[in-house]
Amino acid sequence: MTPTARSSFELIFVHGTWARDGKYGQKDTYFVQKLMEFAGADAGYRRFTWSGRNTVSAREQAAKDFKQFVAELAPKPPGTKRLALCHSHGGSVALMAFLDMATASSFDGLVSIGTPFLHVYRLREVEPSISPPFPPIEAAARWLALFLFWWLGFGEQNLVARTLSTFGSIIGNAISWIGGHPALALLEIIAASLLMLAMLVFCGMLTIGHTIFLDWVSERQSRIADILPSIEAAAGWLALFLFWWLAFGDLNLFEHTLSALASIIGNAIGWVVSHPFLASAGIIPAVPVMVVLYFMLLIGSLIYSEWLSDRQPSITDAPNDAAWKIKERCRLPLSAPVPTLLLRVPADETYGALIFSRVVSFVVLRVYGFIMLSMAAAIDKSRTWPYVGGSISRLLDWVSLFSRWILSFPVSMLAGAALLLFGREFFPVGGYVLISAESTPPGTWQITVVPPLDRHERRLDHQERYIQAELEEDRKLIGELEDVVFEEWRAATQGIIHSRGYTDPRAVSLITKWMSRLS
Secondary structure, three states, X not given: OOOOOOOEEEEEEEOOOOOOOOOXXXXXXXXXHHHHHHHOOOOEEEEEOOOOOOOHHHHHHHHHHHHHHHHOOOOOOOOEEEEEEEEOOHHHHHHHHOOOHHHHOOOOEEEEXXXXXXXXXXXXXXXXXXXXXXXXXXXXXXXXXXXXXXXXHHOOOOHHHHHHHHHHHHHHHHHHHHHHOHHHHHHHHHHHHHHHHHHHHHHHHHHXXXXXXXXXXXXXXXXXXXXXXXXXXXXXXXXXXXXXXXHHOOOOHHHHHHHHHHHHHHHHHHHHHHOHHHHHHHHHHHHHHHHHHHHHHHHHHHHHHHHHHHOOOOOOOOOOOHHHXXXXXXXXXXXXXXXXXXXXXXXXXXXXHHHHHHHHHHHHHHHXXXXXXXXXXXXXXXXXXXXXXXXXXXXXXXXXXXXXXXXXXXXXXXXXXXXXXXXHXXXXXXXXXXXXXXXXXXXXXXXXXXXXXXXXXXXHHOHHHHHHHHHOOOHHHHHHHHHHHHHHHHHHOOOOHHHHHHHOHHHHHHHHHHHXXXX
């Protein structure tokens, strides 16, 4: 069978995952030979190869290489139809490349056989009432911090008991001293208030510096921004541990510091009592200075708020979270950029494996989601209780946060591991995305299903010839008809089901009929 209009064809075969050196698209295969025979003696043949690794990065690189491959092709002669014939994730590679209009416009058609098109959705957008688990690295850091806290606080170090004992001793001594020196205690409170004001100024400077640092990081290295929460969490717990050890451990800096402050304040008060006029002369000019400083801080806070609001990203800017980034990396056209034939064989093992992976991830998230939703419902219910509702809801907020903290690590690890079949890039966002493999990309598409070949149905297709042969008792013709049915059936059942979209002779017939309509 040859095209009636004698259109010339240029056929470009794109293999799928783990098939760089496989049979798909090789010249000596039945599939290619039949299509080239249909296309005619002057038809062009090319096979595009890529790494074939099952990762998003590999498919992204393959799409870039495919665009370059197409750009380097010689211009099509007039009347030539250039077609891409893809198998498995080769279809994903081609459609990713077709997002570039220059590449898509150089083709006249696309055939994609058994491609598991990935649909990626952010959990927060699908289930807004569920707080996603923390990412694996951050969740692991929180578990490690919890273990360290437990070991240091209640293990051999027993810092909790030691700290409570130290606090009790310090508070008892302080109460006794205040009872004996009420005037000096009042002066110490005033001095402590001034110290707190200085600390607030210092904290404000740290906040501004932290914001500037985050802006610098986001502008230069977006990947650092993804893991920064985990680093901050680990650094925060490390700082807390160091503070705990330095303040209440062997060095006992907290008690030493209080003693030093008490000594300094005592000396200062003694000097004030001994020199009342000089002290008054110092305090009187200090008051307007403090007032000026207060208003300067107030104005600076307003200026900082305006500066911060000006630097906030626009609501239309792309989100910076990892789930959105992986969704964008898997984006495909929402409709066919060129005439497209999508073929699918039922019971494809690839879809089965990916569906199993998706189901495992879904179940993990459902269990986690049920717990989180139950906590949220309990918090909302407690807020309606009179008198005690506010306190109980705050307590439940802490319980919910702690539950999320505890559950995040196993949930993110299990969900991430379940999604490894879609590509290793999905592991870090295992608890953040919902993903499935479908027969078509998102949007509006048409698909043709090639059902498994049943030999009796093929006999029914040739029923008249069988009846004629039986009436004439022509055993030779019946044998020939049976040989044809058996050869078709054997070809259609070769190898794994995932490959039968191109080993089945009926698939070749569907593709050639579709090519005829193009010409």
